[in-house]
Amino acid sequence: MAVNFEKLISDLVTPLVVHPEDLVVKKFAEDDESLTIQVLVNQDDLGRVIGKGGKIANAIRTIAYAAASRLGKKINIDIDAF
């Protein structure tokens, strides 16, 4: 069973942003235990994706973490603007 993490995260984030065309979700590094995913959004959308006190960002991380735990992996998500 393969979970497509890029799709999972981009589907989570897309409705929240005003500039979906600037959204980039990219797998950064992957090995047997861990996976790093980079999320780049437009500067104006950064606040929405992170949320107050990182609430939304942490919720996204928790959901990705749950999906990854079935495969026995750890997942890291970097959220940044460019």
Added chain:
Amino acid sequence: MRSIRFEAKVMNDATVKYAADELKINKDFVELNVIEEKFGLLRLNKTFVVEATIKFDVVRDSIKYLQQILDNMQLEAVVEAKIVADHEITFVVNTSENPILIGKNGKTLDAIQTLLKNFINLFTDEHYVVLVDIGGYKEQRKKQLEILATKTAKEVAKTRVEAKLGKMNAYERRVIHTKLADWRDVTTESEGEEPNRCVVIKPKNK
């Protein structure tokens, strides 16, 4: 419902994008209606008077969003949504693998609820209360907490020594507070900082 009116020379993707920028939402949720067509001098150039509104159905779109998350996690799920009261919506989710979706102490469940609440309140002006339950977890947890609250409160009333319960999230603390609100012998208080905030049951002075 938020809406804006503006004039446009042409109707195309750029018009939708402009409206989305002004309303500060994703363009997939923008609906444009032409109110009026204005013609310039000699009927050469025409402009549209456009009204842009947010196209969002609370129940339908939020189920779609939630279902999409679950599909992407490769979980087969049944999602039901119900508007219980004014601005209060509950979701009942049942999947083949509930424990994964609930997480430790309901952590993943809370994350889903936070995201869904944020998603809904982004598109509506009214503030919605959003509750998500997975496989009856919350209901069961509430019963457990109520039993714990009653048991501890009886103990406190008898010994008159305050008791501190384990760390809980806001919803769980609320369950305890409401359960013990009308007790004569004890009062409840929350202490500490998130995420280690916990309820303290104290004997009431007579």
